[in-house]
Amino acid sequence: MNEKKAWIFTFGTEVVRGLVVNTNAAFLGRRLSQLGIVVEGVITLADDRKLIVSSLRYVMSEHDPDLIVTTGGLGPTHDDITLESIAEALGRPLGLNREAVEMLEEKVVSRGYELTKERLKMAYMPEGSVPIPNPVGTAPGAFIRHGKTVIICLPGVPREMEEMWVKHVENIVRELGTQYVAEGSLTVIGLPEAVLAPILRKFSEFGGSTYVKSHPRGYELSDPVVEVYISATSTSLERAKSLVKEMCDRIAEEIVKLGRSIRYYGC
Amino acid sequence: MNEKKAWIFTFGTEVVRGLVVNTNAAFLGRRLSQLGIVVEGVITLADDRKLIVSSLRYVMSEHDPDLIVTTGGLGPTHDDITLESIAEALGRPLGLNREAVEMLEEKVVSRGYELTKERLKMAYMPEGSVPIPNPVGTAPGAFIRHGKTVIICLPGVPREMEEMWVKHVENIVRELGTQYVAEGSLTVIGLPEAVLAPILRKFSEFGGSTYVKSHPRGYELSDPVVEVYISATSTSLERAKSLVKEMCDRIAEEIVKLGRSIRYYGC
Numbered sequence: 023m024n025e026k027k028a029w030i031f032t033f034g035t036e037v038v039r040g041l042v043v044n045t046n047a048a049f050l051g052r053r054l055s056q057l058g059i060v061v062e063g064v065i066t067l068a069d070d071r072k073l074i075v076s077s078l079r080y081v082m083s084e085h086d087p088d089l090i091v092t093t094g095g096l097g098p099t100h101d102d103i104t105l106e107s108i109a110e111a112l113g114r115p116l117g118l119n120r121e122a123v124e125m126l127e128e129k130v131v132s133r134g135y136e137l138t139k140e141r142l143k144m145a146y147m148p149e150g151s152v153p154i155p156n157p158v159g160t161a162p163g164a165f166i167r168h169g170k171t172v173i174i175c176l177p178g179v180p181r182e183m184e185e186m187w188v189k190h191v192e193n194i195v196r197e198l199g200t201q202y203v204a205e206g207s208l209t210v211i212g213l214p215e216a217v218l219a220p221i222l223r224k225f226s227e228f229g230g231s232t233y234v235k236s237h238p239r240g241y242e243l244s245d246p247v248v249e250v251y252i253s254a255t256s257t258s259l260e261r262a263k264s265l266v267k268e269m270c271d272r273i274a275e276e277i278v279k280l281g282r283s284i285r286y287y288g289c
Numbered sequence: 290m291n292e293k294k295a296w297i298f299t300f301g302t303e304v305v306r307g308l309v310v311n312t313n314a315a316f317l318g319r320r321l322s323q324l325g326i327v328v329e330g331v332i333t334l335a336d337d338r339k340l341i342v343s344s345l346r347y348v349m350s351e352h353d354p355d356l357i358v359t360t361g362g363l364g365p366t367h368d369d370i371t372l373e374s375i376a377e378a379l380g381r382p383l384g385l386n387r388e389a390v391e392m393l394e395e396k397v398v399s400r401g402y403e404l405t406k407e408r409l410k411m412a413y414m415p416e417g418s419v420p421i422p423n424p425v426g427t428a429p430g431a432f433i434r435h436g437k438t439v440i441i442c443l444p445g446v447p448r449e450m451e452e453m454w455v456k457h458v459e460n461i462v463r464e465l466g467t468q469y470v471a472e473g474s475l476t477v478i479g480l481p482e483a484v485l486a487p488i489l490r491k492f493s494e495f496g497g498s499t500y501v502k503s504h505p506r507g508y509e510l511s512d513p514v515v516e517v518y519i520s521a522t523s524t525s526l527e528r529a530k531s532l533v534k535e536m537c538d539r540i541a542e543e544i545v546k547l548g549r550s551i552r553y554y555g556c
Contacts, residue, residue, distance in 0.1 A: 030305075036502060036518065038297075038328040040318030044311050047333070051307030061305040062340055066314065066331040069502075073329055073352075080347045085340075098483035099503055100490040133510050140486040160483075160509045179505055216365035216427075219407040223367040235303060235336075236366055238446055242427045243400050251303065 025231070025255070026088040026198050028054050029081050030064040031074075033094035033104055034178055038068050046093045046183055053187060058201025058255045059089065069095060074107035082111070087171055088198055091191075094178030096161040098140040104175055105164060109148035112168050116146050122153035122162045129160050154190050158182040165194060172198065201231075201255050204262035206270050206289035208250040213282045214242050221276045222250065225269055231255035232265055234273070252289070292498070292522070293326045293355040293465050296348050300361035300371055301445055302335040313360045313450055320454060325468025325522045326356065336362060341374035349378070354438055355465055358458075361445030363428040365407040371442055372431060376415035379435050383413050389420035389429045396427050421457050425449040432461060439465065468498075468522050471529035473537050473556035475517040480549045481509050488543045489517065492536055498522035499532055501540070519556070 030050050037044050047064045054061050062085060067073045074095075081087065095104030109116040122145035123137075130137050144161045147153065154163030154174070159182040166173040174191055176183045210218060215238050225234045232254045240247030250273060254265035270289030277284055297317050304311050314331045321328050329352060334340045341362075348354065362371030376383040389412035390404075397404050411428045414420065421430030421441070426449040433440040441458055443450045477485060482505050492501045499521045507514030517540060521532035537556030544551055 035500065036504065038318050038331055039322040040315040040320070040328075041518065043315045044331075048307040048310045051305050053307070055306040060335075061307075062335055062337070063344065064305055064311075064331075064333040066333075068327075068329055070329070076351055077330065080351070084343055084347070097505070099486045100493055101502060129510065135481070135510060138483060140483040158508075159505070214402070216405060216407040219366045226367055233302065235368060237303065238364070238426070241425075243396065243402060251308065 025201070026059045027085070028059050028061050028089040028091065029085065029087045030054075030061060031078070031090065031092040032064065032066045032178070033069060033074065033092060034066070035068040035101070037066050037094070045180055046178065049180070049184060050091050050093070050187070053192070054089075054091070054195070056203055057192075057195060058203050059195070059198070062087070069101040069103060071103050071107050071110070074103065075111045078108065078111035082168075082171060089195065090171060090173045092173070092175045093183050096144060096163065096175060096177045098143055098161075102143070105147050105151075108166065108173065108175065112148055112166070114148040114150065117149055118142070119145050119147040119151055119153055122147060122151075125153055125155060125162045126160065154186060156182055156186055157189060158185050163190075201257055202259040202262045203253055203255050204259070204266040205251070205253045206266045207252060207287045208270060208274060208277075208289065209239070209285040209287070210248045210250060210277055211283050211285075212246060213248065213277065213280065214246040215248050216242070217280075218248055218250070218277075221273060225273060228265075228269055232269060234269065292468070294352070295321050295326050295328050295356040295358065296352065296354045297321075297328060297331040298341075298345070298357065298359040299331065299333045299445070300336060300341065300359065301333070302368070304333050304361070305335050312447055313445065316447070316451060317358050317360070317454070320459070321356075321358070321462070323470055324459075324462060325470050326462070326465070329354070336368040336370060338370050338374050338377070341370065342378045345375065345378040349435075349438060356462065357438060357440045359440070359442045360450050363411060363430065363442060363444045365410055365428075369410070372414050372418075375433065375440065375442065379415055379433070381415040381417065384416055385409070386412050386414040386418055386420055389414060389418075392420055392422060392429045393427065421453060423449055423453060424456060425452050430457075468524055469526040469529045470520055470522050471526070471533040472518070472520045473533045474519060474554045475537060475541060475544075475556065476506070476552040476554070477515045477517060477544055478550050478552075479513060480515065480544065480547065481513040482515050483509070484547075485515055485517070485544075488540060492540060495532075495536055499536060501536065
């Protein structure tokens with residue numbers, strides 16, 4: 023089975039300005055990776071229509087992803103411009119989505135609030151969108167299929183985004199075709215990363231969809247501690263696990279030869 | 290004075306996979322914004338040369354930034370490919386930088402380690418680079434001027450990146466021309482964001498380089514709490530402060546008319 027490729031877009035001037043740390047990108051990156059989907063990139067943009075349209079077009083034309091997940095910009099304020107920007111990038115008209123209006127009516131009108139112009143704005147979506155219910159907040163998400171690419175738009179408030187992912191989105195993503203991922207890590211004490219480098223290079227193309235990366239945790243020369251992260255992706259869980267175990271064992275063997283100590287995690 | 294525009298690139302497969310939260314992007318976004326530099330976007334990419342070259346070329350050709358800051362991919366392992374990718378994107382040869390070799394020799398050889406092939410790799414830089422000393426780790430950073438764009442490459446380990454920013458990089462960035470930024474915020478209790486939206490829209494183009502954005506903190510319908518963030522950028526600190534104060538006062542006035550309570554911070 024071919025690997026599926028994803029890009030994540032997180033919209034918000036407050037994010038590019040560093041007023042908030044981008045935990046949405048980490049949540050989505052982790053969830054997608056655990057389904058065996060390859061996340062190639064994450065693009066965070068200020069609330070600027072030209073920037074959003076240009077970057078979406080760049081990613082779709084140059085990288086042709088199977089999946090794009092966006093967060094942010096679905097709310098009622100003037101700078102919530104995700105859906106109109108996506109409509110422009112895809113060359114589709116933006117229109118009032120009847121199903122999204124019903125979702126809003128159920129939330130807003132049933133609680134005695136008015137469906138004002140600002141609230142109705144949240145139901146304008148690119149033609150062909152399927153709205154995604156928001157169990158926590160008011161703004162619906164959107165599911166859009168464009169050629170081979172599935173686009174999923176979620177709110178920027180983390181507790182809304184995460185709840186929608188778990189309740190509604192993960193099942194949609196699974197239909198793209200997922201794989202099993204196994205992970206493990208070694209913590210190597212007393213060996214600088216530059217000494218580990220030639221060992222790890224040998225395992226960089228090991229048995230297909232495997233991945234190995236070193237993360238310095240101590241001080242390279244005075245107190246070296248390196249975490250070696252290992253993962254494998256396969257259509258078989260057993261195969262993924264055994265690939266990780268084999269890589270762990272073989273890397274550990276070479277390190278122990280150099281007389282260094284290792285701690286294992288999940289190998 | 291014209292506003293300067295920046296893009297941030299954070300490289301690392303572990304970041305796109307969500308194995309770590311991208312605090313480097315938040316640190317840089319905050320520091321740049323506080324100097325009055327407009328951060329348009331942050332791009333996080335897997336350790337893949339084609340992705341890095343393509344994305345750098347896209348940003349440089351489409352957005353023509355004054356400044357690009359990168360983190361990650363400067364180390365000794367096979368997937369540390371930032372400087373070779375930048376050389377390719379700029380069409381410059383990659384070569385051994387004499388000054389960077391001296392920095393490495395001072396760190397490595399003086400402590401009784403060998404300058405192995407893996408360590409020497411960290412001194413290969415695009416032609417015309419000026420290496421930036423790394424007071425914490427071994428990999429030097431790089432400063433590259435390309436047309437109007439200044440490119441600054443920093444390591445991915447946060448404590449190395451942050452120390453280099455404070456000691457060496459912020460002064461370089463100040464030479465681009467910085468401005469003063471003042472900030473304030475209001476916390477509005479009892480008013481849904483959709484009701485605030487038309488008030489804030491009026492202030493979205495207030496007196497030039499100002500910015501206002503609402504951040505929902507409670508629950509839109511059942512328990513609305515909205516933080517309103519306000520900032521202003523100016524060549525005069527007094528002007529920036531008075532713009533923020535005036536926006537705060539005028540927004541508060543309209544909210545108080547609706548009979549709602551407000552907490553002020555730094556207005």
